[in-house]
Amino acid sequence: xxxxxxxSRTLAAALGGYGLGALAAMALAxxxxxxRDQAVIIGIMVxxxxxxxxxxxxxxxxxxxxxxxxxxxxxxxxxxxxLWGLPA
Amino acid sequence: xxxxxxxxxxxxxxxxxxxxGWLLVAIFITGTSAYFREEITLxxxxxxxxSTLQPGTVxxxxxxxNAKAPDAKSWDINLPGDRQTAVELRWQPAKQPENGGRRRxxxxxxxxxxxxxxxxxxxxxxxxxxxxxxxxYGIDRLWARLLxxxxxxxxxxxxISGVITHKKIFKDFFTFRPGKxxxxxxxxxxxxxxxxxxxxxxxxxxxxxxFMTLIMPWGIDAAYENDRRAFFSEVFSRGEDAxxxxxxGQMVAVGxxxxxxxxxxxxxxxxxQITNPNRDNAQITxxxxxxxxxxxxxxxxxxTQVFQGNTGELIDTRIPANDPVSPGWRIYNFFTxxxxxxxxxxxxxxxxxxxGIAGSAMTVTGMLLWVSKRTQQLRRDQQPDRALKMVNGLxxxxxxxxxxAIAAYFLANRLLPATLAAREDREIQVFFIIWLVSLxxxxxxxxxxxxxxxxxxxxxxxxAIPVVNIFTTASHxxxxxxxxxxxIASFDxVCLTLAALGGYTLWRLQxxxxxxxxxxxxAPRRANTASExxxxxxx
Numbered sequence: 001x002x003x004x005x006x007x008s009r010t011l012a013a014a015l016g017g018y019g020l021g022a023l024a025a026m027a028l029a030x031x032x033x034x035x036r037d038q039a040v041i042i043g044i045m046v047x048x049x050x051x052x053x054x055x056x057x058x059x060x061x062x063x064x065x066x067x068x069x070x071x072x073x074x075x076x077x078x079x080x081x082x083l084w085g086l087p088a
Numbered sequence: 089x090x091x092x093x094x095x096x097x098x099x100x101x102x103x104x105x106x107x108x109g110w111l112l113v114a115i116f117i118t119g120t121s122a123y124f125r126e127e128i129t130l131x132x133x134x135x136x137x138x139s140t141l142q143p144g145t146v147x148x149x150x151x152x153x154n155a156k157a158p159d160a161k162s163w164d165i166n167l168p169g170d171r172q173t174a175v176e177l178r179w180q181p182a183k184q185p186e187n188g189g190r191r192r193x194x195x196x197x198x199x200x201x202x203x204x205x206x207x208x209x210x211x212x213x214x215x216x217x218x219x220x221x222x223x224x225y226g227i228d229r230l231w232a233r234l235l236x237x238x239x240x241x242x243x244x245x246x247x248i249s250g251v252i253t254h255k256k257i258f259k260d261f262f263t264f265r266p267g268k269x270x271x272x273x274x275x276x277x278x279x280x281x282x283x284x285x286x287x288x289x290x291x292x293x294x295x296x297x298x299f300m301t302l303i304m305p306w307g308i309d310a311a312y313e314n315d316r317r318a319f320f321s322e323v324f325s326r327g328e329d330a331x332x333x334x335x336x337g338q339m340v341a342v343g344x345x346x347x348x349x350x351x352x353x354x355x356x357x358x359x360x361q362i363t364n365p366n367r368d369n370a371q372i373t374x375x376x377x378x379x380x381x382x383x384x385x386x387x388x389x390x391x392t393q394v395f396q397g398n399t400g401e402l403i404d405t406r407i408p409a410n411d412p413v414s415p416g417w418r419i420y421n422f423f424t425x426x427x428x429x430x431x432x433x434x435x436x437x438x439x440x441x442x443x444g445i446a447g448s449a450m451t452v453t454g455m456l457l458w459v460s461k462r463t464q465q466l467r468r469d470q471q472p473d474r475a476l477k478m479v480n481g482l483x484x485x486x487x488x489x490x491x492x493a494i495a496a497y498f499l500a501n502r503l504l505p506a507t508l509a510a511r512e513d514r515e516i517q518v519f520f521i522i523w524l525v526s527l528x529x530x531x532x533x534x535x536x537x538x539x540x541x542x543x544x545x546x547x548x549x550x551x552a553i554p555v556v557n558i559f560t561t562a563s564h565x566x567x568x569x570x571x572x573x574x575x576i577a578s579f580d581x582v583c584l585t586l587a588a589l590g591g592y593t594l595w596r597l598q599x600x601x602x603x604x605x606x607x608x609x610x611a612p613r614r615a616n617t618a619s620e621x622x623x624x625x626x627x
Contacts, residue, residue, distance in 0.1 A: 013245075025307030036311045037323050038416040043307040045419060048296045052244045056252070059100045060093050082310065 008064035016071035017054030021047035023078040031085035097249040104246045105454050106479070108239040110486040113451045115221055115236060117490055119291075120444025122218040123429055123437055126171040127575035129213030132501045136174040136208050137563040137576060139200045141167060146342055146360065148203030149175050156196070156205075157181065158366055161333070165360040168200050169377075170434060173573055175200050182333075209506040211515060216497070222298075225516070230302075237303050240295045247288055250281060270464050273457040280450040287443040288450065294423035323417075337368030340400035349374040349393045352405065359390070362397065370397025378409055434574070455483045481527075481534035488542035489526030491586070495549035496522040498583075502553075502560045540597050547590030554580040 028043030029036070054071050061067035121128065130136070149165045157163070157179040166176040180193040197206050212219075219225070224232040281288065301308065305316065312319045339362075346357050355376040364370045375390040394404040413421065425431055429440045459480045466472060472480075500518035504511060530538055557564040563576050570577040 022304065022306045025304055026310040029307035029311035034416070035414065037319065038414045040307045040311050040319065041420050042416045044300045044304050045297065045416075047304050047307070048244070048293060051241065052248055055245045056097070056100070056248055059249075060096050086310075 005064045009058045009061075009067050012064070012067045012071055013055035013058035016068065016075070017051045017058065020054050020071055020075045020078070021051035023075050023082060024050050027078040027082040027085060030087075031081055094253055097252040101246055101249040101253050102458065104242045104249070106458055108242045109451060109455045109458075110482055111235070111239045112243055113448065113455065113486045114490055115239060116444065116448040116451050117494075118217040119221040120441060120448055121214065121494070122221050123432075123441050123444060124575075125214030125218045127214070127579065128217070129211070129215065130172060130573070130575055131579040132211045132213045132498070133208035134561040134563055135506075136197055136199070136206055137561075137569055137573065139168065139173040139175075139206075140572075141200050145175060145200045145203075146346065148200075149177060149198060149360075150342060152196075152198050152203060152205060153177055153179060153365070157194070159333075160193075160365060162193075162361060162363045163365050167356075167358055167360070169358055171575065173200070174198060174206060209501075210511040211501055212512045216516060216519075217494075222295075225520075233299060233302060237296065237299050240292055244289075244292045244296070247281075247285075247292060251285070270457065270460040273453050273460050277450060277453040277457050280446045280453060284443050284446040284450070288447055290423060290426055291443075291447065294427035297420060297423050298427060333364045334367040334369035336366060337370070337398050339366065339370050339372070339397045340395075342372060345372060345393075345395050345400060346374060348402070349376065352393065353391045355391075365397070368398050371395070371403070372397050452487050455479075455487070459483060477534040478531065481530035481532075481538070484530030484534065484538055484542055485523070485527035488539070488546050489523050489530060491546045491590075492526050492542065492549060493519045493523035495546060495553060495583075495586075498553050499549060499556060502556050536597065540594065543590055543593050543597065547587050547594060550583050550590060551587035553583040 025040075025043040025047040028046060029040045032039035032042060034042070057070050058067040061070055145167065146165065149167075153160070153163045153165070156177075159182045160179040161182055162180045164176075164178040166172070166178075168175060175198040176195065177198055178193050178195045197208065198204065199206050216225075222233060222236050223229050224236070296303065301316070308316055308319045342360065346360075349357055353376045357374045358377050359375040361373040361375075362370060363373075372395040373392060374395070375392045378390045389408050391409070392404075392406045393402060394406075395401065396403055429437055432440060459476065462476050463472060497515055497519040500515045504514055504518075508514060526542060529542065532538075533541070554565055557580060558566065563569045565577060565580050570580070
């Protein structure tokens with residue numbers, strides 16, 4: 001791995017992974033069909049798993065570009081889910 | 089699984105592991121001690137050892153509170169149990185001091201036999217390690233917690249990538265090749281990791297959950313429209329505040345109420361709370377310990393009866409464990425209760441302590457493996473470079489150095505005068521001075537000699553603790569008092585065990601002959617990695 005690739009992947013893992021987790025926590029908190037305190041805690045529990053999963057992905061993807069794409073695509077989906085779930 | 093995937097995982101595992109490894113070793117070792125933090129505090133206050141619950145203890149406690157704070161807002165009496173010998177008395181003063189003051193109110197300890205207030209030597213006890221475990225010491229609490237969370241996240245990633253790295257994880261688990269340097273460290277690292285893998289995953293993941301409101305509050309903000317208070321009051325409600333104090337009035341004797349509650353629940357009352365004592369609206373709340381259930385809610389889970397203070401009339405009986413808990417919170421409660429061993433009886437606590445040691449050993453062997461591997465890759469006459477020496481020295485400080493510092497902290501507790509000013513801070517200063525000395529020593533001698541010296545020093549200090557105890561307390565290993573409260577004798581026995589482990593390590597380190605003097609004179613000394621140190625060298 002080149003230094004540039006390592007830097008890029010590290011950023012994808014840290015920033016991208018955290019963003020993915022945060023968006024999952026938000027999206028699940030407003031969309032899960034259970035009481036809102038439960039939706040929140042389930043969202044948080046899923047978020048931490050996604051954060052670490054994203055880090056694993058960032059360093060195993062074939063290229064740094066794919067690492068970013070694999071994290072940003074689900075993040076966008078979750079952002080959409082969150083916006084859709086917001087109370088009107 | 090393709091090969092390059094595993095290679096990238098090995099890379100990720102090696103570097104995330106090293107980057108925060110030293111911090112993780114300290115977090116693991118202090119966290120392991122925290123399973124026994126109350127027992128450690130008990131040991132560190134020998135003035136309260138000779139205290140046993142008597143039938144009249146509750147009356148004595150009421151009298152003591154009546155003398156000290158007759159018009160307090162509330163009184164709390166915690167009776168002696170498995171983990172404490174003295175009676176803990178707390179009260180909320182009628183007038184809160186301006187700008188805050190202590191939210192938990194005032195506190196004092198009472199001898200359960202005589203009813204006299206005891207003022208044990210000032211010490212932070214086991215709480216020092218407990219706090220260090222998640223907020224370090226001396227740096228801003230918020231930043232320290234964030235740093236610990238970051239290390240925890242790295243740990244979670246290291247666990248997952250570590251599992252992926254070992255395709256043949258169970259075959260590796262049954263492989264042990266002792267006395268072979270790097271190979272042995274690899275095997276020990278694998279064994280301690282796999283042996284307690286569910287524990288490692290649980291302790292790391294739950295560590296993140298415990299700080300969820302600090303590091304992942306976005307779901308709360310989303311669902312509660314940025315009103316975090318609403319979330320907290322919905323989830324962690326502490327019950328309403330006590331009513332305003334009424335007019336002065338008599339209270340009934342507590343003794344018969346205690347009998348009533350103990351008959352109802354079939355267990356001894358452990359905690360007594362009285363709101364608005366000596367008023368006509370006083371309420372007396374009696375609690376027994378709940379049956380441990382790991383998925384219970386955390387706060388206020390104990391079976392409780394509430395009585396009217398002036399009539400002794402039973403107002404309420406609560407068994408919160410029977411309240412329904414939703415599945416999401418059950419999972420959350422499970423992880424966080426297991427992390428803190430909230431439900432544990434003494435035997436389970438020991439089991440967790442051993443798991444904690446396995447976790448400490450896993451991080452320690454991982455760090456040693458890092459150096460060992462790179463040392464063995466050196467050519468015969470090649471000197472280890474500066475970075476390798478530094479990692480070796482830092483390993484020494486973080487492993488043997490921390491063990492030295494902890495032992496010194498306990499010795500300081502026995503040797504510093506009991507009435508010394510700012511005594512609890514002095515104990516902590518001793519801890520950090522010894523740790524610093526070991527760091528300097530480790531960086532100056534990052535080789536086998538350095539390891540031998542530190543292990544020898546640590547073994548001596550741990551051995552010294554029970555010995556010094558004989559001369560400084562009346563509750564050492566040769567007194568019945570120490571065995572009456574198992575925690576006190578166990579502490580000394582753990583010290584002896586650690587000293588013995590250190591001695592064994594020393595023997596292994598010495599047995600491997602050093603390079604002949606002539607060869608050393610010709611070639612510069614090689615950094616050696618204490619490659620014979622056994623894994624269990626942690627509390």
